[in-house]
Amino acid sequence: MRLRESGMPEEAYWETLLDVELILDRLALDRRLGHVAELGCGYGTFTIPVARRIAGILYSFDIDAFMIARTQERALTAGMHNIHLECRDVVAEGLGLDEASMDVCLLFNIVHGEEPVRLLREAARVVKVGGSVHVIHWRYDLTTPRGPSMDIRPRPEQIIAWAEEAGLDSSKSSPVDMPPWHYGLTFLRPPSTDQQLTTLAPDNSASSPGPRVRGCGSGRGTSPRSRRNAT
Numbered sequence: 001m002r003l004r005e006s007g008m009p010e011e012a013y014w015e016t017l018l019d020v021e022l023i024l025d026r027l028a029l030d031r032r033l034g035h036v037a038e039l040g041c042g043y044g045t046f047t048i049p050v051a052r053r054i055a056g057i058l059y060s061f062d063i064d065a066f067m068i069a070r071t072q073e074r075a076l077t078a079g080m081h082n083i084h085l086e087c088r089d090v091v092a093e094g095l096g097l098d099e100a101s102m103d104v105c106l107l108f109n110i111v112h113g114e115e116p117v118r119l120l121r122e123a124a125r126v127v128k129v130g131g132s133v134h135v136i137h138w139r140y141d142l143t144t145p146r147g148p149s150m151d152i153r154p155r156p157e158q159i160i161a162w163a164e165e166a167g168l169d170s171s172k173s174s175p176v177d178m179p180p181w182h183y184g185l186t187f188l189r190p191p192s193t194d195q196q197l198t199t200l201a202p203d204n205s206a207s208s209p210g211p212r213v214r215g216c217g218s219g220r221g222t223s224p225r226s227r228r229n230a231t
């Protein structure tokens with residue numbers, strides 16, 4: 001199931017709304033990290049820069065074949081070999097990654113969807129104990145030029161409450177400003193998350209390292225121009 005209000009405007013415009021390198025700096029995404037998972041690659045806005053920074057593989061997923069194809073095109077142009085893309089409905093199927101196999105899981109512009117606790121639990125499941133789940137989201141502010149409707153747009157306190165419900169440690173999580181329009185939150189997987197880890201069924205099919213693309217067939221998903229309910 002496609003998450004509500006998860007469509008996007010045109011790529012060039014979308015990418016004027018985010019200071020990608022600042023965001024990745026503030027989340028300390030760098031060479032010290034091994035494998036990383038990303039839910040919703042979109043145009044690859046973060047996928048390529050994250051993959052450039054880390055030492056391991058970036059496993060990135062999207063339900064939309066167009067987004068997977070576009071991100072793959074950018075990865076090839078950039079000569080990246082540490083990106084694994086998969087067209088996958090993460091809500092229905094989970095991330096398909098082994099439990100505790102990632103250093104970090106990224107949930108960027110995504111937790112306004114239905115069942116955020118379920119997604120956070122799945123993110124918590126795949127990261128190692130002590131690993132991080134990073135969330136970025138639009139500020140809860142009517143002046144933002146885009147972003148989900150205010151009635152479903154979470155405030156930072158709401159995201160923290162969801163993360164705690166998902167079994168993540170929020171004790172060091174205070175919102176970090178990501179100008180111009182976003183903020184970020186970092187949660188840690190504590191040792192005691194084990195009882196929460198079975199929510200979304202993984203099939204382990206995406207867990208072997210290597211650059212590749214799976215799923216979705218043609219790569220001709222919904223054109224961004226025709227998207228309704230866009231973020």
Ligand SMILES: C[S@@+](CC[C@H](N)C(=O)[O-])C[C@H]1O[C@@H](n2cnc3c(N)ncnc32)[C@H](O)[C@@H]1O
Binds near residue numbers: 002006039063110
């Ligand atoms: C608002 S965009 C954010 C993209 C990217 N994270 C960014 O910030 O640039 C949300 C993305 O999530 C994808 N998505 C929506 N529902 C999904 C699902 N059930 N499984 C996987 N991806 C999904 C959409 O296709 C879209 O590309």
